[in-house]
Amino acid sequence: MELIAQGRDADVYALDESRVLRRYRHGGPTGLESRLMTHLAACGYPVPRVYEITDTDMVLERLAGPTMLDELARRPWRVGSLGRELGRLHDRLHALSAPEWLPKRFSTADGDRVLHLDLHPGNVILTRRGPVVIDWCNAGAGDPAADVAMTMVTVGSADVPGLAARLGRGLLLRGVRSGCRTNPAGRMQEAVRVKLDDPNLTPTEAAWLRRHADGGKGRGGGWTDRSGC
Numbered sequence: 001m002e003l004i005a006q007g008r009d010a011d012v013y014a015l016d017e018s019r020v021l022r023r024y025r026h027g028g029p030t031g032l033e034s035r036l037m038t039h040l041a042a043c044g045y046p047v048p049r050v051y052e053i054t055d056t057d058m059v060l061e062r063l064a065g066p067t068m069l070d071e072l073a074r075r076p077w078r079v080g081s082l083g084r085e086l087g088r089l090h091d092r093l094h095a096l097s098a099p100e101w102l103p104k105r106f107s108t109a110d111g112d113r114v115l116h117l118d119l120h121p122g123n124v125i126l127t128r129r130g131p132v133v134i135d136w137c138n139a140g141a142g143d144p145a146a147d148v149a150m151t152m153v154t155v156g157s158a159d160v161p162g163l164a165a166r167l168g169r170g171l172l173l174r175g176v177r178s179g180c181r182t183n184p185a186g187r188m189q190e191a192v193r194v195k196l197d198d199p200n201l202t203p204t205e206a207a208w209l210r211r212h213a214d215g216g217k218g219r220g221g222g223w224t225d226r227s228g229c
Helices: 030-042 068-074 076-094 144-157 163-179 185-196 203-211
Strands: 002-006 010-014 019-024 050-053 057-061 113-115 124-127 130-133 140-142
Touching: 030 050, 030 057, 068 076, 068 124, 076 113, 076 124, 076 130, 076 144, 076 163, 113 144, 140 144, 144 163, 144 185, 144 203, 185 203
Parallel strands: none
Antiparallel strands: 002 010, 010 019, 019 057, 050 057, 113 140, 124 130
């Protein structure tokens, strides 16, 4: 099998022209993830088709197109429009009530919505039929503000080289905020604390998160320092 992508927890292999294998290195929530993607597809939300699953593997539709992250690298002048598209993907998802079997995360008193909780440009494939969202292993039911906050924190803390990339990140996140109706402010600090528990953080990412764990009041300045939020 040809290895075509690597994430922090899983590898993706090409099986043929229409299918890929997503294999978790140490096991993953394949049953829940596949159930959610099937549910979302029935609701009209853009996700890959699920063919088969085991405890560690998922056979999924092979999507033709670049990730939003690749598109940003090739066409940086699209940063604003792609940020707004990312914001609209949040809004479309948060219009869906969470099914009762979806684990509670960042729960509300009532009216929990489906949350992706890792909705960044690397998890959006730009296909001919439109953007498709992948990698649902962190999904849960809860407050839409937390989902947007996790995107802001994940993109803001990302360890990317170069001044141009850092400036582009701020423009991207301003696009997310303009394209999304949900204000993440009330969940930002909680998102930082959750992100700090990620065992896959680089030292640079962890340092950024620690600087912002007090609301940006410590050394390094406010949220606009690198996140644009």
